[in-house]
Amino acid sequence: MLTDIAKRLELHKVWLETGHENGERFIAKDLSGAILSEANLSGAILSRANLSGAILSKANLSEADLSGADLTEANLSRVNFYNAIFFGVNFSRAIVQFAFFSSKSLGISEVLKQDLIARGAIFEFANLKGADLRGVELSGINLTEADLREVNLSKVNLNGIDLRGANLSEADLSGSDLSGAKLSAVDLYDPRIANLSGANLSGAILSGIDLFGVDLTGTNLSGAIVQNTVFESNLGVSESLKQDLIARGAIFKDS
Helix, strand or coil, X not given: CHHHHHHHCCCCCCECCCCEECCEECCCCECCCCECCCXXXXXXXXXXXXXCCCECCCCECCCCECCCCECCCCECCCCEECCCXXXXXXXXCCECCCCEECCCCECCCHHHHHHHHHCCCEECCCCCCCCECCCCCCCCCECCCCECCCCECCCCECCXXXXXXXXXXXXXXXXXXXXXXXXXXXXXXXCCCCECCCCECCCCECCCCECCCCECCCCECCCCXXXXXXXXXXXXXXXHHHHHHHHCCCEECCC
16 A cells, blocks of 8 residues: 555655564565655665666665665655665666765676766765755765765754865855864865855764864854864854854954
8 A cells, every 4th residue: 555655646855654673664666666765764674676767756765775776767866865775776867966865786797886976976085176966855964084075965964964174275164063063173174265154063973173264154053072172263153153163262363
């Protein structure tokens, strides 16, 4: 019955869960043509599922088991496949523009990896300079030391993401959710300045980084760890916020 419902209704921004089998999540095996855009299918068991022609754009399939699944002609644009399993998956004619894969995804051969990259897929730790990642679900992903210069991450969910040591110079992070993110040793300003206006940095780890000139207009810094974080020439920092940040260990060079 779930298969019929999935094919008739648009499961938009939902967690699709049909029950539990041996303590694990599972879903119906025949979802050909199903509309699952923006669905949260993290950890779902999709092994040998028929997803041919399905619309999965912007869905979260992190840690899902897709072994033997048929993704022929499926729309996988901007899907988060972080740590998913792909043994025997059929990607024939699938749309993979900006789909995000782990560098060491199980079941992805080097030949398949290069084919997916040629079709617009993104692999962790690859050179992502200038990529438009808007609409990609990236929360919790490890992007330590990644080259993210000039990347567009505006309004992207980056909750809990690990960006330690990443180069984010001239990246657009405006309006993004960076709550709980790890940003220690990140490069935000050299040679040009990143945009963090309207971003949610609540609870983020910002200790020891240099925020010289970074736009912080409307940025939420509540609960952020700012010990030895350097602020200077920042838009959007009121006097009250400045004093609060200093009390939490921040350094203001323009004081």
